[in-house]
Amino acid sequence: MGADHSRAAPPTPPGVRRILVATVLPLFALTVVAAILLWPRGGGPQADDAAAVPRYHGTVTRVVTEPCPPQPDAPEGGPAAAAGPCGTVTVRVEQGPDAGQQVETPIPTGPGAPTVAVDDRIVLVRLTDPADPAATSYNIAEHQRGKPLLWLALVFALAIVAFGRWRGLAALAGLAASFAILLTFVLPGIGGGGSPLPIAVVGSALIMFVVLYLTHGITAQTSVAVLGTLGSLVLTGVLGTLATAATHLTGYGTEDATTLSMFQADVDLHGLLLAGIIIGSLGVLDDVTVTQAATVTELAHANPGLSRLQLYRAATRVGRAHIASTVNTIVLAYAGASLPLLLLLTADSRPVSELLTSEFLAQEIVRSAVATLGLIAAVPLTTGLAAVVTAAGRTSPGRSAADGDSPAGVPTPRTPTTGHRFNEREIALEALSKGGAHDGFRAGPIHPPSRPGDREGSTDAAW
Numbered sequence: 001m002g003a004d005h006s007r008a009a010p011p012t013p014p015g016v017r018r019i020l021v022a023t024v025l026p027l028f029a030l031t032v033v034a035a036i037l038l039w040p041r042g043g044g045p046q047a048d049d050a051a052a053v054p055r056y057h058g059t060v061t062r063v064v065t066e067p068c069p070p071q072p073d074a075p076e077g078g079p080a081a082a083a084g085p086c087g088t089v090t091v092r093v094e095q096g097p098d099a100g101q102q103v104e105t106p107i108p109t110g111p112g113a114p115t116v117a118v119d120d121r122i123v124l125v126r127l128t129d130p131a132d133p134a135a136t137s138y139n140i141a142e143h144q145r146g147k148p149l150l151w152l153a154l155v156f157a158l159a160i161v162a163f164g165r166w167r168g169l170a171a172l173a174g175l176a177a178s179f180a181i182l183l184t185f186v187l188p189g190i191g192g193g194g195s196p197l198p199i200a201v202v203g204s205a206l207i208m209f210v211v212l213y214l215t216h217g218i219t220a221q222t223s224v225a226v227l228g229t230l231g232s233l234v235l236t237g238v239l240g241t242l243a244t245a246a247t248h249l250t251g252y253g254t255e256d257a258t259t260l261s262m263f264q265a266d267v268d269l270h271g272l273l274l275a276g277i278i279i280g281s282l283g284v285l286d287d288v289t290v291t292q293a294a295t296v297t298e299l300a301h302a303n304p305g306l307s308r309l310q311l312y313r314a315a316t317r318v319g320r321a322h323i324a325s326t327v328n329t330i331v332l333a334y335a336g337a338s339l340p341l342l343l344l345l346t347a348d349s350r351p352v353s354e355l356l357t358s359e360f361l362a363q364e365i366v367r368s369a370v371a372t373l374g375l376i377a378a379v380p381l382t383t384g385l386a387a388v389v390t391a392a393g394r395t396s397p398g399r400s401a402a403d404g405d406s407p408a409g410v411p412t413p414r415t416p417t418t419g420h421r422f423n424e425r426e427i428a429l430e431a432l433s434k435g436g437a438h439d440g441f442r443a444g445p446i447h448p449p450s451r452p453g454d455r456e457g458s459t460d461a462a463w
Helices: 014-038 146-191 196-216 220-246 255-263 269-302 308-337 339-346 352-357 359-391 424-433
Strands: 055-066 086-093 102-106 121-129 132-143
Touching (some): 014 146, 014 196, 086 121, 102 132, 146 269, 196 220, 220 269, 269 308, 339 359, 352 359
Antiparallel strands (some): 121 132
8 A cells, every 4th residue: 555645633732632521521421321221222123033934045047938828807907917928947956955956936027027048146035835834836936136335335445445445444444334334223212113313313422433533533623513513413313303293294204104004013213214314414514514524624734824713714615615515415415315206206296295295205395305404514613622722822913923822833824914915815814825745845824925026926826
């Protein structure tokens, strides 16, 4: 692996580090205690093994098609009968009591039925006649997808490590930790009848602590991102509770939720809706908070003369651009996940106002709106915290080296006078144009941009 070109942040003053530790550690301890109290006891609901249909792997060796028998005419307005294909498929069974034998199955038909060809690796279901347990038959359920998915996961992991190097490896470890928390705590807890909202909040906080510190290191910058993410998560939970109560959402807005209520009557679907909003928001929130904390750190490194207010304003402009694109990302992500539902709406004859206020569509509107509001709140919250932490202990603009406050080797930045007024945008642009450790130049102080007639000339040559 090559060298890591990421630049280390300037050291944080000891007093600021102590404040961050005193803030983050109790929150982490509270999260761990809450997770222990909410941890599922006895596991989730047990599957009914007696009702499970045996499934075995097999390989298609022959496909024979034949004309389909005539179908009775479907009633007018009803669903049309399946038109085929018809025939038989010969499969070599690789598992189960008939392993190594050739069995015949009908060609799969109907909506979503797999299309099979010779040498396809498929999954068989073994059916038993209730009247005669000795009589069995096989049907093709689906294709085997294990090997393609394994190759895709391998390419995914190699691409992340090749691009991100050690940081990419840490990101993969964080991804594994997220799935572990979801599979061992969140899903069993909700499936076991626990309250979805507190389980989702605690699970999201656990994921946030583990993933952010594992991926970005134990630094002041990461701690700021953690605090910003946690505050935004709490706000998202409060807004979600208020919005779902105001719109009287029950959580039964999708067919999946209705089906789940039939199998697990003790699951709180309203709480499950809130839990989905919180967990879904976490992935976007940590992206925004880490970006804002890193932006403030880089601006302060490029120009140590920037004040807290100047850092906040410059980084907030980056946050606005990030939010503008991320809002569209959230809406399109929800639209992509609900595309069949949106297509179904186009065939609905009800007025648009009725469709928008129906539960299944109102639920998606609430999801998008609440996630976006939490995301917007994350920018000023994280940027403000990062500006305070980054500027703590540094020299204020206008203080001279004789005052004993300037760091060694860093010239004191010039203070703008009435004849040299300049805004924060020019400060940030000049800071970023000077380059940093990457190009071998040391970041220097910011001077007011020259005006026509100034002795120093114009800034065009610098650009």
